[in-house]
Amino acid sequence: MSKINKEQIEYAVRLILEAIGEDPNREGLLETPKRVAKMYEEVFSGLHQDPKEYFNTVFGEDHEELVLVKDIPFYSMCEHHLVPFFGKAHVAYIPKGGKVTGLSKLARAVEAVARRPQLQERITSTIADSIVESLQPHGVMVVVEAEHMCMTMRGVKKPGSKTVTSAVRGCFLNDDAARSEVLSLIRDS
Ligand SMILES: Nc1nc2c(ncn2[C@@H]2O[C@H](COP(=O)(O)OP(=O)(O)OP(=O)(O)O)[C@@H](O)[C@H]2O)c(=O)[nH]1
Numbered sequence: 001m002s003k004i005n006k007e008q009i010e011y012a013v014r015l016i017l018e019a020i021g022e023d024p025n026r027e028g029l030l031e032t033p034k035r036v037a038k039m040y041e042e043v044f045s046g047l048h049q050d051p052k053e054y055f056n057t058v059f060g061e062d063h064e065e066l067v068l069v070k071d072i073p074f075y076s077m078c079e080h081h082l083v084p085f086f087g088k089a090h091v092a093y094i095p096k097g098g099k100v101t102g103l104s105k106l107a108r109a110v111e112a113v114a115r116r117p118q119l120q121e122r123i124t125s126t127i128a129d130s131i132v133e134s135l136q137p138h139g140v141m142v143v144v145e146a147e148h149m150c151m152t153m154r155g156v157k158k159p160g161s162k163t164v165t166s167a168v169r170g171c172f173l174n175d176d177a178a179r180s181e182v183l184s185l186i187r188d189s
Protein backbone atom coordinates (compact mmCIF):
# COMPACT_ATOMS: atom_id res chain seq x y z
CA MET A 1 0.00 0.00 0.00
CA SER A 2 1.17 3.52 -0.78
CA LYS A 3 2.52 5.53 2.16
CA ILE A 4 1.24 8.71 0.56
CA ASN A 5 -2.08 9.95 1.95
CA LYS A 6 -3.94 10.85 -1.22
CA GLU A 7 -7.15 11.81 0.58
CA GLN A 8 -5.28 14.41 2.58
CA ILE A 9 -3.67 15.80 -0.58
CA GLU A 10 -7.08 16.02 -2.25
CA TYR A 11 -8.44 17.93 0.74
CA ALA A 12 -5.46 20.31 0.70
CA VAL A 13 -5.73 20.95 -3.04
CA ARG A 14 -9.40 21.83 -2.62
CA LEU A 15 -8.39 24.34 0.06
CA ILE A 16 -5.72 25.87 -2.19
CA LEU A 17 -8.19 26.23 -5.05
CA GLU A 18 -10.61 28.01 -2.70
CA ALA A 19 -7.81 30.17 -1.32
CA ILE A 20 -6.82 31.48 -4.75
CA GLY A 21 -10.45 32.41 -5.39
CA GLU A 22 -11.39 29.45 -7.57
CA ASP A 23 -14.52 27.35 -7.30
CA PRO A 24 -13.40 23.75 -6.68
CA ASN A 25 -16.91 22.65 -7.62
CA ARG A 26 -16.87 24.00 -11.15
CA GLU A 27 -16.84 21.24 -13.71
CA GLY A 28 -13.29 21.65 -14.97
CA LEU A 29 -11.86 21.43 -11.45
CA LEU A 30 -13.98 18.62 -10.02
CA GLU A 31 -11.39 15.91 -10.67
CA THR A 32 -8.35 18.16 -10.10
CA PRO A 33 -7.70 17.31 -6.41
CA LYS A 34 -7.75 13.61 -7.33
CA ARG A 35 -5.42 14.15 -10.27
CA VAL A 36 -2.98 16.19 -8.20
CA ALA A 37 -2.97 13.55 -5.46
CA LYS A 38 -2.19 10.85 -8.03
CA MET A 39 0.56 13.00 -9.52
CA TYR A 40 2.13 13.70 -6.11
CA GLU A 41 2.04 10.00 -5.32
CA GLU A 42 4.12 9.49 -8.46
CA VAL A 43 6.52 12.43 -8.24
CA PHE A 44 7.21 11.90 -4.53
CA SER A 45 7.40 8.11 -4.64
CA GLY A 46 11.18 8.25 -4.07
CA LEU A 47 10.59 9.38 -0.46
CA HIS A 48 9.80 5.78 0.36
CA GLN A 49 12.67 4.23 -1.55
CA ASP A 50 16.25 3.73 -0.47
CA PRO A 51 18.58 4.22 -3.45
CA LYS A 52 21.05 1.80 -1.87
CA GLU A 53 18.62 -1.09 -2.30
CA TYR A 54 19.35 -1.04 -6.05
CA PHE A 55 22.97 -1.93 -5.43
CA ASN A 56 22.23 -5.17 -3.60
CA THR A 57 23.04 -7.30 -6.60
CA VAL A 58 26.57 -6.98 -7.90
CA PHE A 59 28.43 -8.85 -10.60
CA GLY A 60 31.81 -10.20 -9.52
CA GLU A 61 33.39 -8.61 -12.59
CA ASP A 62 37.08 -7.80 -12.30
CA HIS A 63 36.87 -4.29 -13.80
CA GLU A 64 38.63 -1.62 -11.79
CA GLU A 65 38.36 1.09 -14.44
CA LEU A 66 35.97 3.93 -15.08
CA VAL A 67 32.24 3.30 -15.54
CA LEU A 68 30.20 6.35 -16.55
CA VAL A 69 26.46 6.49 -17.22
CA LYS A 70 25.79 9.95 -18.53
CA ASP A 71 22.79 12.00 -19.60
CA ILE A 72 20.35 10.29 -17.22
CA PRO A 73 17.26 12.50 -17.43
CA PHE A 74 15.50 13.29 -14.16
CA TYR A 75 12.62 15.39 -12.87
CA SER A 76 12.46 16.57 -9.29
CA MET A 77 10.52 19.07 -7.17
CA CYS A 78 12.26 21.99 -5.49
CA GLU A 79 11.60 21.76 -1.77
CA HIS A 80 11.20 25.52 -1.39
CA HIS A 81 8.44 26.11 -3.92
CA LEU A 82 7.25 22.62 -4.90
CA VAL A 83 7.78 23.37 -8.56
CA PRO A 84 9.83 21.17 -10.87
CA PHE A 85 13.51 21.28 -11.60
CA PHE A 86 14.83 18.93 -14.20
CA GLY A 87 17.88 18.04 -16.16
CA LYS A 88 20.51 15.36 -16.47
CA ALA A 89 22.61 13.39 -14.04
CA HIS A 90 25.99 11.89 -14.90
CA VAL A 91 27.20 9.12 -12.62
CA ALA A 92 30.78 7.80 -12.71
CA TYR A 93 32.52 5.31 -10.47
CA ILE A 94 35.56 3.08 -10.42
CA PRO A 95 34.57 -0.32 -9.00
CA LYS A 96 36.67 -2.22 -6.51
CA GLY A 97 36.80 -5.89 -5.55
CA GLY A 98 34.33 -7.10 -8.18
CA LYS A 99 31.53 -4.87 -6.93
CA VAL A 100 30.19 -3.86 -10.34
CA THR A 101 26.51 -2.98 -10.36
CA GLY A 102 23.97 -3.09 -13.19
CA LEU A 103 24.02 0.08 -15.29
CA SER A 104 20.27 0.55 -14.99
CA LYS A 105 20.62 0.51 -11.19
CA LEU A 106 22.55 3.78 -11.36
CA ALA A 107 19.64 5.34 -13.25
CA ARG A 108 17.13 3.80 -10.81
CA ALA A 109 19.02 5.31 -7.89
CA VAL A 110 18.89 8.74 -9.57
CA GLU A 111 15.13 8.33 -9.99
CA ALA A 112 14.59 7.32 -6.34
CA VAL A 113 16.57 10.30 -5.07
CA ALA A 114 14.98 12.80 -7.48
CA ARG A 115 11.37 11.86 -6.71
CA ARG A 116 11.21 13.76 -3.44
CA PRO A 117 11.04 17.39 -2.36
CA GLN A 118 14.67 18.14 -3.07
CA LEU A 119 17.67 20.41 -3.40
CA GLN A 120 19.94 19.83 -6.35
CA GLU A 121 22.98 19.65 -4.06
CA ARG A 122 21.32 16.92 -1.96
CA ILE A 123 20.41 14.86 -5.04
CA THR A 124 24.04 15.00 -6.11
CA SER A 125 25.59 14.05 -2.77
CA THR A 126 22.97 11.41 -1.89
CA ILE A 127 23.64 9.54 -5.14
CA ALA A 128 27.41 9.69 -4.56
CA ASP A 129 27.16 8.59 -0.91
CA SER A 130 24.76 5.72 -1.72
CA ILE A 131 27.28 4.32 -4.20
CA VAL A 132 30.16 4.74 -1.74
CA GLU A 133 28.24 2.98 1.06
CA SER A 134 26.93 0.14 -1.09
CA LEU A 135 29.78 -0.65 -3.44
CA GLN A 136 32.85 0.73 -1.61
CA PRO A 137 34.41 1.68 -4.97
CA HIS A 138 37.79 3.35 -5.57
CA GLY A 139 35.94 6.56 -6.33
CA VAL A 140 32.67 8.19 -7.37
CA MET A 141 31.88 11.34 -9.26
CA VAL A 142 28.36 12.64 -9.81
CA VAL A 143 27.55 15.71 -11.89
CA VAL A 144 24.02 17.08 -12.10
CA GLU A 145 22.85 19.87 -14.39
CA ALA A 146 19.34 21.26 -14.09
CA GLU A 147 16.96 24.07 -14.86
CA HIS A 148 14.83 25.24 -11.94
CA MET A 149 11.29 26.35 -12.73
CA CYS A 150 11.32 28.49 -9.58
CA MET A 151 14.02 30.57 -11.29
CA THR A 152 12.36 30.68 -14.69
CA MET A 153 8.56 30.92 -14.41
CA ARG A 154 8.60 33.09 -11.26
CA GLY A 155 10.88 35.04 -8.94
CA VAL A 156 14.11 36.08 -10.61
CA LYS A 157 12.79 34.82 -14.01
CA LYS A 158 15.97 33.67 -15.72
CA PRO A 159 14.89 31.06 -18.28
CA GLY A 160 17.73 29.02 -19.72
CA SER A 161 19.96 29.42 -16.69
CA LYS A 162 21.44 26.13 -15.57
CA THR A 163 22.78 24.99 -12.23
CA VAL A 164 25.61 22.48 -12.20
CA THR A 165 26.55 20.57 -9.05
CA SER A 166 29.10 17.86 -8.45
CA ALA A 167 29.97 15.41 -5.73
CA VAL A 168 33.40 13.82 -5.75
CA ARG A 169 34.42 10.91 -3.54
CA GLY A 170 37.45 8.63 -3.09
CA CYS A 171 40.27 8.54 -5.62
CA PHE A 172 38.75 11.30 -7.78
CA LEU A 173 39.47 13.76 -4.98
CA ASN A 174 43.23 13.57 -5.48
CA ASP A 175 43.35 12.77 -9.16
CA ASP A 176 42.94 15.80 -11.43
CA ALA A 177 43.42 13.71 -14.57
CA ALA A 178 40.65 11.25 -13.61
CA ARG A 179 38.27 14.13 -12.86
CA SER A 180 39.11 15.78 -16.18
CA GLU A 181 38.57 12.51 -18.01
CA VAL A 182 35.06 12.23 -16.58
CA LEU A 183 34.25 15.85 -17.38
CA SER A 184 35.46 15.53 -20.96
CA LEU A 185 33.51 12.29 -21.45
CA ILE A 186 30.39 14.05 -20.12
CA ARG A 187 30.93 16.94 -22.55
CA ASP A 188 31.48 14.70 -25.63
CA SER A 189 28.11 13.82 -27.03
N1 LIG B 1 20.83 25.80 -3.13
C1 LIG B 1 19.68 25.58 -3.78
N2 LIG B 1 18.77 26.56 -3.82
C2 LIG B 1 17.63 26.31 -4.48
C3 LIG B 1 17.34 25.10 -5.10
N3 LIG B 1 16.11 25.18 -5.66
C4 LIG B 1 15.66 26.42 -5.39
N4 LIG B 1 16.58 27.12 -4.68
C5 LIG B 1 16.60 28.49 -4.17
O1 LIG B 1 16.00 28.55 -2.91
C6 LIG B 1 15.90 29.95 -2.59
C7 LIG B 1 14.72 30.20 -1.68
O2 LIG B 1 14.84 31.54 -1.36
P1 LIG B 1 13.81 32.36 -0.44
O3 LIG B 1 14.31 33.78 -0.37
O4 LIG B 1 13.57 31.61 0.82
O5 LIG B 1 12.46 32.25 -1.29
P2 LIG B 1 11.88 33.26 -2.37
O6 LIG B 1 11.52 34.56 -1.76
O7 LIG B 1 10.77 32.55 -3.09
O8 LIG B 1 13.15 33.48 -3.33
P3 LIG B 1 13.25 33.91 -4.86
O9 LIG B 1 13.27 32.64 -5.66
O10 LIG B 1 14.57 34.64 -4.95
O11 LIG B 1 12.07 34.76 -5.20
C8 LIG B 1 15.89 30.67 -3.91
O12 LIG B 1 17.11 31.39 -4.01
C9 LIG B 1 15.88 29.53 -4.96
O13 LIG B 1 16.56 29.86 -6.15
C10 LIG B 1 18.32 24.07 -5.02
O14 LIG B 1 18.16 22.95 -5.52
N5 LIG B 1 19.47 24.36 -4.35
Ligand SMILES: [Zn+2]
Residues within 6 Å of the ligand: 078, 079, 080, 081, 082, 083, 148, 150, 151
Ligand atom coordinates in the same frame (compact mmCIF):
# COMPACT_ATOMS: atom_id res chain seq x y z
ZN1 LIG C 1 12.33 26.67 -5.77
